[in-house]
Amino acid sequence: MRASVLLSTLAMALVAHATSLTGPRTLVLLDNLDETDTYLDLWTDLEDRDYNVTLHDVSSPIDLSKNDQRLFDNLIILSPKMKDYPQGMSAKSVVGFVADGGNIIIAGSPELGNTLRELSREFDVEFDSRFTTVLDHFNYDQDLGKEKHDAIVVDPTTHMAKFDAIVPLEKVPGPVLFRGIAHYANPSNSLLTPILWAPQESYSWESVNLGESADQDPTISGKDISLVSVMQARNNARIAFLGSTEMLSDTFFSASAKRSGEDGVVSGNRKFIEELTKWTFQEKSALDVVAVEHHKVGEEEAPAHYRIKDNMTYSIYIAEYHDGEWHPFSADDVQLELIMLDPYVRKTLDQLPLDDQSTLGIFTTTLQLPDQYGVFKFTVNYKRPGLTYIESVTTVGIHPFRHDQYPRFISQAKPYYTSAASMGVGLLIFSFVYLWGGLESSAKSTKKE
Structure with missing residues (x-):
């Protein structure tokens, strides 16, 4: 057994040459390749960690697997407007990609289409209605959310799950900026874990009707609004759901988070996304x-x-x-x-x-x-x-015990042993008395008669 432990350890050391356990091949789906420059810092961070990033337009055909073998190890979907899957892809193939051990990041926006909505439902995640956005009139950023109060500042010390295995709090240097759509993670699904949620004053509302008076209550508000959630399937494949593509953009990576009346601090988006992608692509935990x-x-x-x-x-x-x-x-x-x-x-x-x-x-x-x-x-x-x-x-x-392995005498059975012994002794005494105890007197009385 000791030899097998050493051989297993050696095999692990040989496998660990890659940053990710699942592999470095990463496919990124974009609505349009013109959006590539929006996420330059993200591509740089991934390539610095030895990932082979393939940028792909949703209008061009692409396959996730061939001959029952994955062509990619990780999938990042940054195409919330996507109406149809690229030729060669389908909801079934994406779910099969997860079932085969692939990892996925799905990022949405207020313009999220039905294609990604239906895909998210496969994993028990429900995004809010189209053209809705998360608003907060108290925790909005003074620069990015000055006009509509739709770029909110989220304090990770109070609104982030305390799971060091996923995103350690000490690794996030400042508040996280978010502008996007709310989603709801089914609490009865034990595989789903909300990681970042909205402040208590936040609510989800139609972004196209902000100037009109409200005629009904928001469908979701406060901490019920999940901003980032993760899921680990039973085969240990990992999926991350983000309500904002802008969270991953260069603008939010380098922005200064500044609430009303507060001094600006560097946003924690870049480190937050770095730790989230490390976990999702199985670089840790x-x-x-x-x-x-x-x-x-x-x-x-x-x-x-x-x-x-x-x-x-x-x-x-x-x-x-x-x-x-x-x-x-x-x-x-x-x-x-x-x-x-x-x-x-x-x-x-x-x-x-x-x-x-x-x-x-x-x-x-x-x-x-x-x-x-x-x-x-x-x-x-x-x-x-x-x-x-x-x-x-x-x-x-x-x-069980063999017949010759049971104890000869059981201490709990002493009353039964005593009873059996007393019965034996009594039988001997009775037999002796009956057979020989009255023999002479009986013979004398017979002769006299």
Whole structure:
């Protein structure tokens, strides 16, 4: 087993030469290639991280896969006005791209068309009506949102999810600027996680009728407005939903966020998008089970089967990928379950101390197997927001005692042993008395007669 751990570690080191675990091939869909200059800083950031960026117009044909093999590893859709998919693409092919392990970023705008709306619904995300935008008359930017109050300033310390695995708060140097459409992430979908939401004073309204008086209430307002949400599919493919394409533009990257009556500070858009793309393209927060060990206490090799009530030791080796390298994973909530239809044992694993040369997090525990024989599964099912899912299952057999392995005497059965012994002694006494106790007196009385 030790040799397999070393071989797995070597294989991980050979794979980790790329920045992204899924691969560097990235396709970007634009409404028009004339918009390329709008996102120059984004292309620069991606290329600096060794991505092969392919810019594509939605009017030209393109294929996501060929002969059941992905032609791209990541997809960025910056074409909210798209009415039809490019020739060779469809909603089915995009969903299949995710099912095959590809990662997607979908960015919308108030002009979002039905094509991307229907695609987002496939992942339980609903964008607001067309030509609506998020407005805030208290938290708007003095420069970009001065006229319509549609460029809002979002404070990440109060309106961003505290998931360091996705976007660490300390990595975002300032407020995030947003101008775009609201969306709603279904809270009953455990795979969806809102990352950035609107201030309490914000609301979604028709951007084309801002000068007219309102005749009805907004359909969505306050923190119910999701600005950025992410989803991790069950196969660990990742999808990010943004309500604004302008969030990724050079203008918002370099702008100074300035509320009314406040001094301007550098916006946190560039670092926010950098961390978001790192997570979406699996440059970080990716876990891998390198090896699993189990054996009886005092032994080193895994037995062919266990016996009920055996004391056994279970260990699992987990690594985490970030910064282009594998590192030991650290956590205090990794649990082991012994399952036969239902869990019989659930126990939290202890992590062994890490050293400077360690590349694996080792989690272990010692426990007594249940007094139940059958086929059990040693299962580690670890699912946390932002981290790739771990589900390690090891099937083992647990046998009952053989007939010569049961204890000769059971202390709990002493009353039964005493009862049986007293019955035996009583039978002997009765037999002796009955057979020999009154024999002479009976003979004398017979002779006299």
